[in-house]
Amino acid sequence: MSDLGFGIVGTGFIAGILADAITRAPGAHLAAVSSRSLAKAQDFVEGRSGVAAVEGLETLLARADVAAVYVAIPTAAKEAVTLAAIAAGKHVLVDKPLPDAEAVRRMTQAAAEKGVLFMDATHFSHHPRTATIRAESAARIGRPRSLNTTFYFPFDDRENIRFDPAQEPMGAVGDMAWYSMRAVVEYLRPAGALTKVSVVPERDPATGAVIRLSGVLGFESGESATLDVGYTAGTAIMDLSLLGTAGMITMDDFVLDWHDSFPFDHPDTPVGFVHRSGMAHRSAFDFVETPSDLPQEVRMIRAFADAVASEAAEDWGAYSKASLETQTLLDAIWRACSA
Numbered sequence: 269m270s271d272l273g274f275g276i277v278g279t280g281f282i283a284g285i286l287a288d289a290i291t292r293a294p295g296a297h298l299a300a301v302s303s304r305s306l307a308k309a310q311d312f313v314e315g316r317s318g319v320a321a322v323e324g325l326e327t328l329l330a331r332a333d334v335a336a337v338y339v340a341i342p343t344a345a346k347e348a349v350t351l352a353a354i355a356a357g358k359h360v361l362v363d364k365p366l367p368d369a370e371a372v373r374r375m376t377q378a379a380a381e382k383g384v385l386f387m388d389a390t391h392f393s394h395h396p397r398t399a400t401i402r403a404e405s406a407a408r409i410g411r412p413r414s415l416n417t418t419f420y421f422p423f424d425d426r427e428n429i430r431f432d433p434a435q436e437p438m439g440a441v442g443d444m445a446w447y448s449m450r451a452v453v454e455y456l457r458p459a460g461a462l463t464k465v466s467v468v469p470e471r472d473p474a475t476g477a478v479i480r481l482s483g484v485l486g487f488e489s490g491e492s493a494t495l496d497v498g499y500t501a502g503t504a505i506m507d508l509s510l511l512g513t514a515g516m517i518t519m520d521d522f523v524l525d526w527h528d529s530f531p532f533d534h535p536d537t538p539v540g541f542v543h544r545s546g547m548a549h550r551s552a553f554d555f556v557e558t559p560s561d562l563p564q565e566v567r568m569i570r571a572f573a574d575a576v577a578s579e580a581a582e583d584w585g586a587y588s589k590a591s592l593e594t595q596t597l598l599d600a601i602w603r604a605c606s607a
């Protein structure tokens with residue numbers, strides 16, 4: 269098995285989660301972490317044996333033991349860092365959201381030209397539940413026609429980047445609606461172009477950051493999607509329903525499964541989805557279990573390392589395509605938000 273050396277750019281919240289995931293993932297190891305301040309990098313690697321702490325991106329990119337870079341920094345800074353990593357010949361895993369679809373095109377094109385892998389860090393795409401629904405939805409629910417997602421977690425720290433439009437320009441739209449739009453890409457898979465977008469955003473009066481949004485999207489081919497996302501509901505909500513022509517799939521943890529994802533650890537709560545069709549009473553709803561050998565963020569790192577090891581660069585385009593489709597839908601929501 270290959271052993272892909274990762275370097276992380278950033279020492280914040282999600283960098284810590286992914287450092288653990290990289291350490292656990294078969295086929296990968298954490299080689300180095302860079303910060304704009306050496307002291308922060310040193311604090312970050314404390315207790316992580318064999319991981320180098322370095323100051324600055326250039327130092328990280330110069331390291332021969334770093335073959336892949338995980339970009340875990342505010343969205344406004346992601347493109348420059350990603351392009352520099354690609355230019356240095358590193359494979360890149362970039363956290364969501366991305367600045368806009370044009371930036372995604374520039375980054376994915378640069379990666380393709382350099383012969384390195386580009387992937388966005390959407391964990392749920394790598395859970396076996398996602399592949400199962402994609403494979404079985406036609407047989408279970410017919411043609412998917414509408415997708416409804418709600419994603420909230422309680423959050424009100426105005427010092428955080430999510431409340432700073434200079435660092436996270438789309439606020440809760442980028443942070444939360446990204447997952448709603450990835451669910452459209454993974455599950456609804458509309459055949460036609462986006463033709464309608466209508467949104468109701470709510471902004472934080474102190475910072476101007478978007479903190480909540482409800483919206484509806486319509487596609488030329490007749491599919492529709494609704495979303496409701498934000499920080500303001502006072503509870504974690506991760507509901508998804510996918511309605512087809514012959515049934516419905518639902519789950520209440522579509523972003524971060526209750527069973528074993530970074531904020532949740534409930535071994536007795538199985539992961540899966542509820543399937544119902546016809547006039548079934550609740551007692552007849554079917555729970556389809558989709559167990560996973562590893563937490564979804566660890567599977568993401570394993571998938572990344574496997575893709576690099578396979579050297580099947582022609583397959584890498586699927587990851588870029590998913591990023592671009594997700595970001596294009598997100599941009600449309602953002603344009604409607606700002607109109």
Ligand SMILES: NC(=O)c1ccc[n+]([C@@H]2O[C@H](COP(=O)([O-])OP(=O)(O)OC[C@H]3O[C@@H](n4cnc5c(N)ncnc54)[C@H](OP(=O)(O)O)[C@@H]3O)[C@@H](O)[C@H]2O)c1
Pocket residue numbers: 277278279280281282283302303304305308309340341342343345363364365389390391429436442443
């Ligand atoms: N996929 C997921 O599940 C997930 C979960 C949470 C967050 N995210 C995304 O990941 C990104 C980071 O979120 P976070 O919660 O980890 O933020 P955070 O805790 O504020 O950490 C961001 C880190 O980026 C570095 N940084 C800040 N400004 C920078 C700049 N201008 N240039 C380069 N580096 C800079 C800082 O590290 P140094 O000071 O050490 O340089 C900082 O610690 C966000 O876009 C967020 O949406 C994804």
